[in-house]
Amino acid sequence: MEPDPLEALGVMRNRLDELDAGWVEILAERFRITDRVGAHKREHGLPAQDPTREAAMIGRIRDLATTAGLDPAFAERTLRSILDESVRNTRQILDAPDA
Amino acid sequence: MEPDPLEALGVMRNRLDELDAGWVEILAERFRITDRVGAHKREHGLPAQDPTREAAMIGRIRDLATTAGLDPAFAERTLRSILDESVRNTRQILDAPDA
Numbered sequence: 001m002e003p004d005p006l007e008a009l010g011v012m013r014n015r016l017d018e019l020d021a022g023w024v025e026i027l028a029e030r031f032r033i034t035d036r037v038g039a040h041k042r043e044h045g046l047p048a049q050d051p052t053r054e055a056a057m058i059g060r061i062r063d064l065a066t067t068a069g070l071d072p073a074f075a076e077r078t079l080r081s082i083l084d085e086s087v088r089n090t091r092q093i094l095d096a097p098d099a
Numbered sequence: 100m101e102p103d104p105l106e107a108l109g110v111m112r113n114r115l116d117e118l119d120a121g122w123v124e125i126l127a128e129r130f131r132i133t134d135r136v137g138a139h140k141r142e143h144g145l146p147a148q149d150p151t152r153e154a155a156m157i158g159r160i161r162d163l164a165t166t167a168g169l170d171p172a173f174a175e176r177t178l179r180s181i182l183d184e185s186v187r188n189t190r191q192i193l194d195a196p197d198a
Contacts, residue, residue, distance in 0.1 A: 005143035012136050013152070019129045020156070021163055023122045024174055028167035030118045037111050044104035053112070057119070064120055068127035074184055075123055081180070085173050 030082065031089060038090035048090060054083065129181065130188060137189035147189060153182065 041048055058076055065075035140147055157175055164174035 005139065005145060009136065009139060009145065012132050012139070015132055016129060017159070019125050020160055020178065022125045024160060024163045024167050024169055026118050026121045026125070027177070028164070028169040030115060031169060033111050033114055037108065040104065040108060040111070046104065046108065060116070061119055061123060064123045065127070068123050070123055070127040070130065075126070078126070078177070078180065079119065081177065
């Protein structure tokens with residue numbers, strides 16, 4: 001028997017929901033680490049920004065995306081949005097008064 | 100002995116790189132599925148857009164983000180960017196001539 005089209009749609013949507021839960025967890029952990037990186041740089045007097053590292057991350061994400069079949073331009077935009085958010089978070093840490 | 104600050108930074112950066120590889124894989128699979136969803140809707144004459152489903156996804160992602168400790172506004176912006184990209188991809192499928 002042909003599967004019901006709406007049921008088949010539901011199966012695909014369930015998988016999309018699982019994947020969305022996956023990237024939320026990953027990004028939550030990512031920002032926890034960049035908060036720690038910000039605090040670590042502050043503690044050790046390391047520069048807040050590192051253009052070489054940023055360029056390497058962008059190049060790497062485009063390569064990973066191409067290999068995975070994801071549009072590299074979309075992957076780069078997404079990473080830049082994540083990095084911008086990290087910088088905003090780190091600025092808040094750097095602007096915080098010393099404990 | 101106190102660990103070298105740059106070495107400790109390198110360990111955190113390696114974890115960030117792993118996490119970036121993780122979301123690239125997840126988003127690549129997500130767009131493969133939304134491509135299939137687009138083709139499936141076309142095949143079965145289902146509506147391309149579903150505002151109820153979209154609202155449910157947004158609400159769910161904000162809840163997941165809050166639980167995970169991720170800014171729900173950032174999670175929502177990220178999901179909307181993913182959904183916009185999916186719509187662009189699906190339009191390309193819908194505009195394609197019948198095979």
